[in-house]
Amino acid sequence: MPQVTLTVNGKTHTVEVEGRTLLVELLREKLGLTGTHVGCDTSQCGACTVMMNGTSVKSCTTLALQADGASVMTIEGLAAADGTLHPMQEAFREHHALQCGFCTPGMVMSAVDLVQSHPQGLSEADIRHGLEGNLCRCTGYHNIVKAVAAAWPVMHGKQPVAAE
Amino acid sequence: MNAIFEGIGASVRRKEDLRFISGRGHYTDDMNRAGQTHLILKRSDRPHAIINSIDISAAKAAPGVVAVFTHADLDADGVGGVPCGWQIHSKDGSPMVEPAHPVLATGRVRHVGDPVVAIIAETKQQAKNAAELVVIDYTDLPAVAHIADAIAPSAPLVHDGAPGNTCFDWHLGDKEAVDAAFARAAHRVKLDLANNRLVPNAMEPRAAIGDYDAMSGEYTLITTSQNPHVIRLLMGAFVLHIPEHKLRVLAPDVGGGFGSKIYHYAEEAIVTWAAGKLKRPVKWTCDRSEAFVSDAHGRDHLSTAEMALDAEGNFLALRVSTVANLGAYLSTFAPAVPTYLSATLLAGVYKTPVIYSEVRAIFSNTVPVDAYRGAGRPESTFLLERLLDTIAQDTGIDRIELRRRNFIPADAFPYQTPVALQYDSGDYVTTLNSALKAADWAGFAGRRAEAKSRGKLRGIGVSTYVEACGIAPSKLVGALGARAALYEVAQIRVHPTGSVTVFTGTHSHGQGHETTFAQLVASQLGVPFSQVDIVHGDTNKIPFGMGTYGSRSLAVGGTAMVKAMDKIIAKGKKIAAHLLEASVEDIEFADGNFTVAGTDRAKSFGEIALTAYVPHNYPIEELEPGLEETAFYDPANFTFPGGCHVCEVEIDPETGTIQVVNFTAVDDVGRVINPMIVEGQIQGGIAQGIGQALLEDAVYDKAGQLVSGSFMDYTMPRADNLPNISVGTETTLCTHNALGVKGCGEVGAIGSPPAVMNAVVDALKDYGVRHMNMPATPMKIWQIINASAGKLAAD
Numbered sequence: 019m020p021q022v023t024l025t026v027n028g029k030t031h032t033v034e035v036e037g038r039t040l041l042v043e044l045l046r047e048k049l050g051l052t053g054t055h056v057g058c059d060t061s062q063c064g065a066c067t068v069m070m071n072g073t074s075v076k077s078c079t080t081l082a083l084q085a086d087g088a089s090v091m092t093i094e095g096l097a098a099a100d101g102t103l104h105p106m107q108e109a110f111r112e113h114h115a116l117q118c119g120f121c122t123p124g125m126v127m128s129a130v131d132l133v134q135s136h137p138q139g140l141s142e143a144d145i146r147h148g149l150e151g152n153l154c155r156c157t158g159y160h161n162i163v164k165a166v167a168a169a170w171p172v173m174h175g176k177q178p179v180a181a182e
Numbered sequence: 183m184n185a186i187f188e189g190i191g192a193s194v195r196r197k198e199d200l201r202f203i204s205g206r207g208h209y210t211d212d213m214n215r216a217g218q219t220h221l222i223l224k225r226s227d228r229p230h231a232i233i234n235s236i237d238i239s240a241a242k243a244a245p246g247v248v249a250v251f252t253h254a255d256l257d258a259d260g261v262g263g264v265p266c267g268w269q270i271h272s273k274d275g276s277p278m279v280e281p282a283h284p285v286l287a288t289g290r291v292r293h294v295g296d297p298v299v300a301i302i303a304e305t306k307q308q309a310k311n312a313a314e315l316v317v318i319d320y321t322d323l324p325a326v327a328h329i330a331d332a333i334a335p336s337a338p339l340v341h342d343g344a345p346g347n348t349c350f351d352w353h354l355g356d357k358e359a360v361d362a363a364f365a366r367a368a369h370r371v372k373l374d375l376a377n378n379r380l381v382p383n384a385m386e387p388r389a390a391i392g393d394y395d396a397m398s399g400e401y402t403l404i405t406t407s408q409n410p411h412v413i414r415l416l417m418g419a420f421v422l423h424i425p426e427h428k429l430r431v432l433a434p435d436v437g438g439g440f441g442s443k444i445y446h447y448a449e450e451a452i453v454t455w456a457a458g459k460l461k462r463p464v465k466w467t468c469d470r471s472e473a474f475v476s477d478a479h480g481r482d483h484l485s486t487a488e489m490a491l492d493a494e495g496n497f498l499a500l501r502v503s504t505v506a507n508l509g510a511y512l513s514t515f516a517p518a519v520p521t522y523l524s525a526t527l528l529a530g531v532y533k534t535p536v537i538y539s540e541v542r543a544i545f546s547n548t549v550p551v552d553a554y555r556g557a558g559r560p561e562s563t564f565l566l567e568r569l570l571d572t573i574a575q576d577t578g579i580d581r582i583e584l585r586r587r588n589f590i591p592a593d594a595f596p597y598q599t600p601v602a603l604q605y606d607s608g609d610y611v612t613t614l615n616s617a618l619k620a621a622d623w624a625g626f627a628g629r630r631a632e633a634k635s636r637g638k639l640r641g642i643g644v645s646t647y648v649e650a651c652g653i654a655p656s657k658l659v660g661a662l663g664a665r666a667a668l669y670e671v672a673q674i675r676v677h678p679t680g681s682v683t684v685f686t687g688t689h690s691h692g693q694g695h696e697t698t699f700a701q702l703v704a705s706q707l708g709v710p711f712s713q714v715d716i717v718h719g720d721t722n723k724i725p726f727g728m729g730t731y732g733s734r735s736l737a738v739g740g741t742a743m744v745k746a747m748d749k750i751i752a753k754g755k756k757i758a759a760h761l762l763e764a765s766v767e768d769i770e771f772a773d774g775n776f777t778v779a780g781t782d783r784a785k786s787f788g789e790i791a792l793t794a795y796v797p798h799n800y801p802i803e804e805l806e807p808g809l810e811e812t813a814f815y816d817p818a819n820f821t822f823p824g825g826c827h828v829c830e831v832e833i834d835p836e837t838g839t840i841q842v843v844n845f846t847a848v849d850d851v852g853r854v855i856n857p858m859i860v861e862g863q864i865q866g867g868i869a870q871g872i873g874q875a876l877l878e879d880a881v882y883d884k885a886g887q888l889v890s891g892s893f894m895d896y897t898m899p900r901a902d903n904l905p906n907i908s909v910g911t912e913t914t915l916c917t918h919n920a921l922g923v924k925g926c927g928e929v930g931a932i933g934s935p936p937a938v939m940n941a942v943v944d945a946l947k948d949y950g951v952r953h954m955n956m957p958a959t960p961m962k963i964w965q966i967i968n969a970s971a972g973k974l975a976a977d
Contacts, residue, residue, distance in 0.1 A: 036307070052212035053205015055437075057385045058470035062893035065385060093205030107203040111195055114858050117866060118692030119202025120386040120437025126203060146902040153893070155385050155438050156692045158869030158930075159901040161862060 022086045026051065027095025035082040042066045042077035044085070045092060053093040053123045057153065064152030067124035068092045074131035076151075093123035096130070105172035106130050106165070115165035117156035125152045129166045133173050140170055189705035193858035196697040198690070207435045210389040210406050215463035218391070219248050221453055222309035223466070224299035224316045225475065226291035229325035229547040229886025230338070233289060233298065233318060240315035241301055246308030249460055250316070251300040251452075253286040261285055261455060264448055265420040266512040267412075269663045270350045270521055270543070278350035278543070281341040283511040285421065285448045291320070292340055292510035293547050294887055295475025300452050302464055325547035327882035329484045329505050332546045340510055340545035347544045349508055350517065354525045355538035355601055360490075363499030363536055367490035371573045376955045377561045379482035379507070379880040380873075381896055382554045384691070386437020387468040388477060392453030396461055400428050403454045407433040408443045408689055409729020412666065414721050416446040416514070422455055429454075433719040436691035440870070441553040442477045443691065444731050445514040449476075474891040479880055480554020482507040483520060483561050487569045489534075495579045497534040497588050502565065506543045506551075513552035517543065522602075522662050523558030523650075529599035530566040531610040531648045531824060532588040537600045547886040553731065555870055555931040559649040564956075567645040567936030571943065572953060581940075582623075585614065585646050596917070603650055605822045607914040613848045614646055616912050617826035621846035626830070639833040640843075641945025644826065645937040651925040652737030652821030652916070669816035670734065671727040672742035674703065674750055676809040678795035680788030681713040687727005688739035689718045693927060694859045695735060701855055702740055702921075706747050708774020708787055725812055733925030736855065737821045737916065744920045745813035753809060754790045760801045761785055761793060821916045821924040825849035827868070827937035833945050838964025840942065841905075842872055847933065848910040852924030857911075860926045865907045867930020873899040874931070875938035875956050897957075 019034040026049060033048050045051045045068070056078055057065035066078040069091040096104045106126050109115070116122040132148040133140065140148070145166045146159070154162060170176075188194045201207050238250040264283040271277055282288075287298045299316050303309035324338040331337060332347045340347055364370060391404040401424055407413050410431040418429045436443060453464040468476065484505045490498040506520035525539040556563075574581035590597050592609040599605065618624075626642045633640035653659070656667035673685040684703055688695060700714040707714075717723055727739070751771050758776030759766040768779045777784040785793075793800060794809040830844035847864055854860050877897035881889040890896040915922030935956060942958045943951050949970040954962065 038307075046212075051205070052209075053207070055209070055386070056211070057387065058893050060470065060892050060894045062898075063385065063470075093203075097204060103203070110203050111199040114196070114862050116199060116202055117694070117862060118385065118438040119198070119207050119435065120209065120384075122202050123205050142906075143902075146904075149901040153385060153898050153900065155383060155440070155870070155898070156866045157862060158865040158867075158899075158907055159904055160865045160869075160907050163901065163906070 020083060022082050024085045024087065025089045027091055037083065039082040040078055041080040041082050041085050044082040045077060051092050051094050055120055055123060057121065062153065063121070064128055065121050065124040067127040067152065069127055069131065074128050093126060096126065104130065106133070106169045109165040109169035113161045113165040113168060115157060115162040121152060121154045125149065125154060125162060128152050129169065133166065133170050137174055140167065142167065188701060188711035190701060190855050192701065192856065194697055194701055194711065194856055196694045197700060198694065198696045209386055209435050209437055210391065210404050211467045213391060213404055213434065214465070215391060215393055218463040218465050219302045219304060219460065220306040220309045221456065221464050221466040222301045222306065222313045223297040223449065224301060224313045225472070226287060226294060226296040226298055228291055228320050228322055229294050229327065230323040231291050231320035232323060233287060233291060234321055235319045236299060237317040238299060241312040244308065244312035244315055246304040247312045248302045248304065249456065251456065253284055253288040256285055256455070259455065260423065261451065262421045264446060265416055266517065267416070267514045267665050268518040269665065270352050270517040271663070272350045273353050278517055279341065279344040279348065280512060281343055285451050293549055295549055296510065297448055300456065302456055302460065325886035327546055327548050327884060327886040329507050329544065331884065332507070332544045333505060340547055344545055347546065349512070349543040349545055351542045352521050353538070353540040356536050357538045359536040360499040360501050360538040364490045364501065367498050368493040369491040369577055370488060371569065371576050372486065372488040373569050373572045373953055375485050375487065375565055375568060375953065377481045377483040377564055378874065378956045379551070380480040380554055380878050381474055381880050382440045382442035382477060382480060383898060384438030384440055384442055387470055387473050388443065388447065388449070389467040390450045390453045391463060391465045392457035393463040394458040394461060400430060401454050401458060402430045402432065403450055404432045404434065405450050406436050406443050407431070408436065408439045408691055408731055410689065410719055410721050411687060411726050412729050413446050413450060417451055417454065421451045430722045433689055436689065439691040440555040441480065441557060441731060445478055445552055471892050474896070475549055475888055478513045478552035479509065479549050480551060481561060482551050485565055487565050489569055489573055491573065491577070495577060495584055495587055497532055500528060500534050500537045502528055502539040504539070504541045506541055507546050507548065508543050509546060509548045509550035511550050513550035516550060516552045517663070519553050519558045520561070524562045526601050526603050527559050527562040527650060528566065528601050530563065531590060531646050533590045535600060539601065548882055555867060556928045557732070559928065559932045560935060563645065563647045563932050564936045567647065568939060568953060571940045575952060581644065586611065604819065605648065606819055606917040608648060608822055608824050608850060609912065609914050610646055610824060613825040613850055613912050616910060617828050617846055617848035620848060620908060620910055621828035621844060623828065633832055639835055639945045640830065641941040641943070642828065642830045643937045643940025643944055644828050645933050645940065646826045647933045648822050648824035649929060649932045650820040650822055651733035651928060652817060653732035653734050654820060655818060656816050666728070668728055669814050670738040670742045671725045671812065671814045672739060672746045673725050673812040674743065674746040674810065676750060676791045678792050680709060680791040682707060682709060683715050683717060684743060685717045685724045686739050686743070687724055688730045688735035691730065693730070693735065693863065694856070698736065698855045698859055699740065699743065703743060703747065706744065707750070733927040736921070736923045737919055737925050738815060738817050740921055740923060741919045742813050742815035745815050746811045749811035749813060750809060753805070754787070756801065756805055757790050757793050758785045761799065818918040821852065823849060823851045823924040823926065823929050825929060825933055827933040829934070829937040829941040831938065831941045831945055833963060835967050838960035838967060840876060840958060840960060840963060842938065843905060845905050846908045847930065848912055849926070849929050850912050850914055851926040851929060852913060852916045853922040854911060860911070861909045863926045864909045864930040867928060868907050868934045869899050869904055870931045871934025872904060872938055875935045875958060877903060877957050879957050
């Protein structure tokens with residue numbers, strides 16, 4: 019079986035995989051990182067979104083072999099080593115941007131990428147369009163949009179906007 | 183006490199969030215057991231066929247395969263069929279037709295997705311590979327998927343024992359009185375409506391792990407369930423015949439349910455039974471495309487509604503005839519949905535004096551249909567509120583004025599409807615006024631004109647509704663056909679140092695119970711919020727409770743907690759009276775202190791708890807040590823949340839695309855414990871309602887194949903399909919539970935679809951549209967505009 023060597027949340031792993039093994043299967047089944055979820059089989063829901071080399075990818079549509087040599091960050095690696103939550107995690111909690119929590123890891127990872135890749139700012143329409151690849155069945159997105167808007171200034175070192 | 187107010191009415195941030203935002207939730211598929219095997223089900227790809235033979239020899243020999251089972255193996259072990267939990271009787275008194283629902287298809291398959299063969303292997307991939315080697319020889323039979331085809335005179339039969347594909351033919355109300363009222367009516371307005379079939383699509387696909395401990399003889403089922411005790415009862419007693427003390431059902435974190443995870447499903451029985459057979463754990467995780475053909479669907483009604491009015495627009499009588507598609511088999515609560523959960527709501531918020539409703543439920547070669555968020559109430563609300571706007575259109579009476587004229591007035595409660603229910607409280611004028619104001623109804627004409635200047639068609643719609651939830655009085659539902667009770671239970675364990683663990687029979691699948699219930703208990707017992715934890719979802723830990731659905735958890739489960747706390751406080755008073763050398767009648771309890779009335783002599787809740795567990799100075803002859811109480815609560819009535827939803831849409835006439843530009847809801851959900859959570863529940867429900875109205879449709883072709891069978895085809899609402907959703911509340915208290923709470927889980931999905939559709943019809947009013955069925959897709963809208971434009975040009 020082919021081998022893949024990758025760094026996940028700062029730790030390097032060398033794992034034997036089948037050619038067809040998906041990155042999400044490697045993360046969940048081989049590395050026990052079950053924070054990354056599988057919500058569909060057509061690459062539509064985004065529950066499996068992780069960061070690979072600094073960009074969000076759907077790990078259900080990425081072969082484990084494609085991640086050879088890559089640096090992957092999952093929801094488990096988003097908070098600081100001392101447990102301090104990432105501003106996006108804080109914003110999701112503060113603004114009640116999650117209910118059942120199943121889409122949340124993928125939604126948070128997509129939102130982090132969205133904010134990081136838009137240093138010039140994000141309108142509500144930008145946020146809604148930017149999160150179009152992630153399905154949430156619980157919240158109606160209202161509070162997710164609020165959370166992402168609130169995380170933007172914090173992530174870009176601007177004055178945080180007070181919660182309503 | 184706490185510096186931050188965390189009691190009733192505070193938007194406390196949720197206890198459960200830390201694990202969810204950190205990727206540390208524990209969903210069923212996150213769990214694995216040592217020595218675990220994996221189940222894949224070979225499902226029917228035929229809508230309707232005779233199974234001539236099943237050849238599993240190649241699959242059995244495939245690498246990694248542990249076992250391959252068919253119905254014959256289940257039969258040999260005496261495994262029963264999947265039971266139905268509600269029995270309806272037809273007009274003539276005969277019980278509904280209740281066909282066998284085998285765990286694995288026996289003799290015939292009746293819908294695409296019907297499980298036929300269970301393949302268990304060391305890995306999921308090996309099981310999938312082996313499933314490809316199973317050869318099933320079928321003879322196809324003609325199939326029916328749509329209601330119109332299923333009720334056609336010569337329709338093929340889904341079950342030989344159900345002539346006309348009829349499950350039951352039920353009615354409610356006074357037919358003669360309704361006929362008489364129609365005979366003398368000044369106006370009669372009739373409308374045919376369809377309520378589109380939906381796929382619940384909780385984001386977490388269903389999953390189940392079965393395990394068996396040969397030493398103790400105990401089975402364990404870990405499952406994605408809204409109600410673990412219901413599953414234990416149904417599966418243990420009716421399917422696998424496992425005594426309940428040897429069957430543990432665990433529902434850990436559950437990733438959304440919306441009804442679809444109430445029911446007992448065949449897969450739960452298969453993993454549990456197979457684990458016992460193989461003496462190894464068996465795990466099954468549903469793929470999304472598999473979920474589309476195996477999770478119970480929702481809605482799928484065809485109705486004709488007719489209102490009789492006097493010359494002033496007062497409602498005289500309502501007549502409704504509905505055909506409900508129940509799918510191929512009866513899911514757990516399916517028969518209750520179009521009947522006691524829907525027809526009983528046909529009075530709505532109106533004082534219609536007489537109502538007659540008949541419901542014919544039919545079988546078809548489709549996935550079973552059962553309760554989905556709102557369950558029956560969205561169907562009756564859509565029917566009524568579309569009918570209201572149609573009456574306004576046909577008679578020329580303003581749609582708001584028509585509603586006001588017919589509202590049950592706020593001073594008429596308790597109000598007995600002509601369709602069995604008695605509403606305890608409500609104030610429909612106030613929620614209407616409040617919503618119209620918040621939505622700036624009065625300023626709409628200006629916004630419409632502005633939109634027109636941009637070439638857009640703008641419409642506004644309203645819906646005023648009431649629903650019945652907080653289910654339910656056991657005796658009443660028993661008389662109506664329920665085969666289970668619907669009380670709830672709470673066990674409150676006060677620890678020696680005064681912290682509290684609450685064991686509840688309800689179960690959270692996103693509702694934030696760990697937070698809301700902790701707020702409730704903390705505020706009633708006067709202990710810090712951080713000192714209260716909620717335990718649910720494990721039949722080995724919690725007492726026998728009925729779970730979460732029908733917006734019941736706070737109204738029924740929360741009231742059980744109040745009753746258990748009353749017992750705690752009563753016992754605490756006795757202990758305090760002893761310590762303070764006072765009469766128990768003189769002890770008052772408030773803010774966490776037991777005080778001798780009129781004095782400053784007091785004992786804290788913590789001191790009383792410690793005394794209860796260290797009873798050195800204690801009335802031991804009269805009082806048991808310890809401080810732990812259990813209470814069951816069986817509600818006296820349903821609860822009746824209601825309110826008003828206002829929707830504003832804009833249509834691009836060039837493309838037919840539609841955007842919801844404003845959505846305003848003002849709901850009366852009774853007392854609110856956590857406004858943040860309530861608002862989130864209502865927003866989420868509204869998103870599902872907008873989804874039903876504009877996007878979602880479970881489409882079967884005539885042959886019985888599910889055409890919209892994946893997220894590529896079934897349009898789920900996405901962030902850019904939805905607007906910001908403004909939610910307000912106006913409160914009347916429920917009069918029959920201690921908290922005055924009504925429930926908020928389903929109101930969003932109940933009130934919103936007709937508000938959206940009334941707005942769509944309003945936007946298209948210049949095109950001669952009287953009614954449109956859901957979903958109002960761009961194609962449907964474009965066709966209407968184009969057909970009408972062609973006609974206008976020809977004129």
